[in-house]
Amino acid sequence: MSQYGGLGGLGGLGGLGGLGGLGGLGGLGGLGASGAYSGAVTLGLQTTAEGLSHLVGTDPAAAAEPMDFASPANLSRWSGWVRGSLYLTEYAKGLDWSANAAAETVKIRMDGAAMVTLARPADTILAKQAAIVRDYADLRADRTVEITSQLGFPTEYFSMILGLHNAQHAKTLELLAATQVAAAHTAMIAKYALSVRRPDQVDGRILPMIATPGHGSFPSAHATEAYAAMTVLSHVVEGWASMSDQTTRLALLRGLAERIAVNRTVAGVHFPVDSWAGATLGTAVGRAVLRRCGQQVETPSYSYAAVHGDFTDHAFLNDAQANGLTTGPEYAVTQSPIFSWIWDEAMKERQGPGSGA
Numbered sequence: 001m002s003q004y005g006g007l008g009g010l011g012g013l014g015g016l017g018g019l020g021g022l023g024g025l026g027g028l029g030g031l032g033a034s035g036a037y038s039g040a041v042t043l044g045l046q047t048t049a050e051g052l053s054h055l056v057g058t059d060p061a062a063a064a065e066p067m068d069f070a071s072p073a074n075l076s077r078w079s080g081w082v083r084g085s086l087y088l089t090e091y092a093k094g095l096d097w098s099a100n101a102a103a104e105t106v107k108i109r110m111d112g113a114a115m116v117t118l119a120r121p122a123d124t125i126l127a128k129q130a131a132i133v134r135d136y137a138d139l140r141a142d143r144t145v146e147i148t149s150q151l152g153f154p155t156e157y158f159s160m161i162l163g164l165h166n167a168q169h170a171k172t173l174e175l176l177a178a179t180q181v182a183a184a185h186t187a188m189i190a191k192y193a194l195s196v197r198r199p200d201q202v203d204g205r206i207l208p209m210i211a212t213p214g215h216g217s218f219p220s221a222h223a224t225e226a227y228a229a230m231t232v233l234s235h236v237v238e239g240w241a242s243m244s245d246q247t248t249r250l251a252l253l254r255g256l257a258e259r260i261a262v263n264r265t266v267a268g269v270h271f272p273v274d275s276w277a278g279a280t281l282g283t284a285v286g287r288a289v290l291r292r293c294g295q296q297v298e299t300p301s302y303s304y305a306a307v308h309g310d311f312t313d314h315a316f317l318n319d320a321q322a323n324g325l326t327t328g329p330e331y332a333v334t335q336s337p338i339f340s341w342i343w344d345e346a347m348k349e350r351q352g353p354g355s356g357a
Contacts, residue, residue, distance in 0.1 A: 099193040
């Protein structure tokens, strides 16, 4: 898990794919709950309070000015992990799903409309996919550090591309964390319903280089999170509109999302079709988050039925239908005042002249 934390008390649930324990929104880069005082400081404060109490009277305290009721205006007063709980609730309150046992599909809905439908890949496809996974093992030595440092949310990798720094882009990083948690949460629904075996459970010759996660292979949560993050951050960059090399950074964001997804195949824990499903789901989640933020982006529905082949972002963008991905009608996503607040805060952190970045 990266330094951007793990949803407070839910962190004890263990490593759920890329969640690192339903992670991503706990410390939020040091914005979490206050740490406990040491015993000496606690005793010192108590002694000081007793020593000062004689200096003031015992009249009732004056009534404090009340804060606005249930208002986003109060969000800046709360710890990051508290806002994290609100983001997940606001995203998930419209999230629903159903499984079709006969067709072996799961349909994930947002605000009552179909968002993504995923079909369980046939065993014959997985058997063929295993050969691709074995071939990717040649890259393991070159990518070991990358792979092991991306076991949790790879926030630092996105930060590298956009020049994000906690002192200057705390709210942008908070939006990124919220997006990754929403994506991971959604991926777990599909994983549960479709229940697809991992590559090393299909082919004993794969021999993963990292521990195989304790949940289904399809879709890849890392791919879901990476494509959701890329989708939201690309819109952030366009919203900042002050980066002279915007086109370069957008291309690098797409390349990073692909690389994070493929690294899981290199490691031996995901099939390429897992990345196809994850990229599909992540793109949809990212757009739903943007709609929650009040951004007018397109939200087409998607259906994916696995076709044997490798995963690349170029094919995802340019040859999706031949690889089993179809686009359906658009659906509406309700704006959330809480997500709108974090979006507006992130927009204040734009880079460029006069921005303080």
